[in-house]
Amino acid sequence: MKEAVLDTSETAERTAPTPAPVAATTDTPPAKKGTDWWGEIKGIFWLVLIVLGFHSFIAKPFYIPSESMLPGLRIGDRLVVSKFAYGWSFVSPTIPDPVAIFESVVLRRPVESWSVGLPFIHGRLFGRLPTRGDVVIVTPPGTHNDYIKRVIGLPGDTLAVRGGTVILNGKPVARGPLHYVDLPVDTNSPCSETDYFGAKRPAPGGGYVCHLPIVTETLPNGRRYDTVDLEPDSPGDNYGPITIPADHVFLMGDNRDRSADSRFALSQLGLGGPVPYENLGGRAEFITFSLDGDATLNPLTWWGSIRSHRAGISLHPQQTQ
Numbered sequence: 001m002k003e004a005v006l007d008t009s010e011t012a013e014r015t016a017p018t019p020a021p022v023a024a025t026t027d028t029p030p031a032k033k034g035t036d037w038w039g040e041i042k043g044i045f046w047l048v049l050i051v052l053g054f055h056s057f058i059a060k061p062f063y064i065p066s067e068s069m070l071p072g073l074r075i076g077d078r079l080v081v082s083k084f085a086y087g088w089s090f091v092s093p094t095i096p097d098p099v100a101i102f103e104s105v106v107l108r109r110p111v112e113s114w115s116v117g118l119p120f121i122h123g124r125l126f127g128r129l130p131t132r133g134d135v136v137i138v139t140p141p142g143t144h145n146d147y148i149k150r151v152i153g154l155p156g157d158t159l160a161v162r163g164g165t166v167i168l169n170g171k172p173v174a175r176g177p178l179h180y181v182d183l184p185v186d187t188n189s190p191c192s193e194t195d196y197f198g199a200k201r202p203a204p205g206g207g208y209v210c211h212l213p214i215v216t217e218t219l220p221n222g223r224r225y226d227t228v229d230l231e232p233d234s235p236g237d238n239y240g241p242i243t244i245p246a247d248h249v250f251l252m253g254d255n256r257d258r259s260a261d262s263r264f265a266l267s268q269l270g271l272g273g274p275v276p277y278e279n280l281g282g283r284a285e286f287i288t289f290s291l292d293g294d295a296t297l298n299p300l301t302w303w304g305s306i307r308s309h310r311a312g313i314s315l316h317p318q319q320t321q
Contacts, residue, residue, distance in 0.1 A: 055094040057083055062137060062148070062284065067195070068253035068260070069135070069148055070228050071181055071212060076188035076291040077310060079148075081137050085283035087127035090118040091139045092281065113144035124278060129154060130249060133223030133317045137281040138251060140271050146281060149261050150225070153250030153274065160240035161263065164229060164256060167241070168220060176216035178229065182209035186307075187293030195258060196230070223317040230257040239263045248274035284315040 054060075064077040073079075083092055095116040103109040120141075130136055134151045153159040158169050166173040184207065185191045191200040191210035203209045218224040231237075234257040244250050251271060253259025264270025287310050295305035 052094050052096070055083070056092055057088060059083055059285075060094065060282070061288070062146070064148065067189070067258055068255050069150070070255040070258070071183060071214060071226050072135075072254055072315070073148065073287075074183070074189050074290065074307075074310075076293055076307070078288045078290065079315065080285045080288055081282040082285050083282045084126075085134075086130055086277065086280055087124040089124040089127070089278040089280070090121040091279055093118065113146075115144060117144040120276075120278065122278065127277070129247075129277060130280065130283065131223075132221050133219050133225065135284040135315045135317075136249075136251070137284065138271065138275055139279050139281055140266060141275070141279060142266065147251075147261075147271070148284060149251035149253055149259070149271070151249050152219070152252045153244045153262075155244055155246045155248055157244045157250070158241050159244060159250050160242070161236065161238055164232070164234075164237040166217070166252075171220070173220075174218040176218070179214050180211055181214050181226070182211055184208075185210055188291065218320060222320040224320055225254060225317045228255045228257070230255075236261075236263040242273065244274045247277050249277055249280070250274045286315055287311060287313040 059080055059082050062079045062081045064073050064075055064079070067075060095118075097114055097116045101114050104114065117139075130151045132151055132154055136149060136151055138147050138149055139145065140147060152166060153168065160167040162172075165175060182201075182203070183189060183191070184203070185200060189210065191208065193200070196210055196212065199211045200208050201211050213229050214226045215229045216224055216226050236256060236259070242250075250262045250273075252261045252263065260268060260270040262271045262273055262275060264272075266272040290307040290310035291305050292307055293305070295301050
């Protein structure tokens with residue numbers, strides 16, 4: 001009797017599990033999502049809000065457009081202004097004016113300011129008076145313009161100017177001897193004959209310099225700075241006396257014969273006397289960089305137009321020992 005033999009290979013073949021079908025693959029990429037325009041708008045909104053908040057409450061850049069603060073500040077200087085130095089007032093917020101920006105940028109019309117001004121509000125939040133000698137940004141009453149001047153008189157002071165000498169509380173402010181400085185002449189500082197007759201002179205190494213007469217003033221608190229004394233009898237060389245009201249400051253430019261400041265009426269583009277301290281927009285801290293005015297739209301001209309020696313200059317007056 002033959003024994004049955006099991007053909008294991010055939011049995012295994014018959015009993016092996018059937019492989020599962022492989023899912024078909026496609027080359028179709030996932031559908032692209034549309035641009036989230038609302039998200040983009042929200043992002044831009046928050047970015048603008050952060051920038052405006054920083055400008056309004058912390059610090060903002062400032063451009064020097066005039067020579068009223070020579071020799072310390074020149075046209076083309078860019079500064080940092082701290083907005084919190086004296087607390088905050090109605091002039092502190094930076095509120096863009098879209099209409100003014102459009103007229104200035106697109107229509108090329110002259111506008112007073114790119115910002116919307118708030119109505120006058122008495123007082124300052126965490127307010128405090130500046131220190132005599134501070135360089136400050138001020139908005140003249142009734143305007144939206146920003147000026148830069150130096151604090152000379154404080155509330156309660158009696159102030160007069162006689163022959164160009166400032167007299168505070170009956171005592172002349174100390175003045176050093178007349179000396180001269182030579183400022184380089186460039187496009188932003190042309191040293192025009194109209195303003196500085198006979199001051200433009202050839203420089204030893206080429207080019208020109210503006211040879212300016214300088215007098216160093218020292219205030220009663222020991223802070224000192226240079227002023228330009230061009231003429232012996234200019235319109236602002238005799239003023240007052242006046243008593244500065246409470247919560248007001250008296251401001252003057254360092255370029256005494258070329259500065260419209262508290263000595264001059266608003267109709268003369270001055271500050272109209274002592275200025276309410278609410279009109280102070282901040283304190284000038286230091287120069288970030290300065291341009292000589294030769295830059296064009298060509299990026300290759302940008303580096304060459306920088307006055308490299310002016311970056312980082314502090315705008316706090318020196319203190320005598």
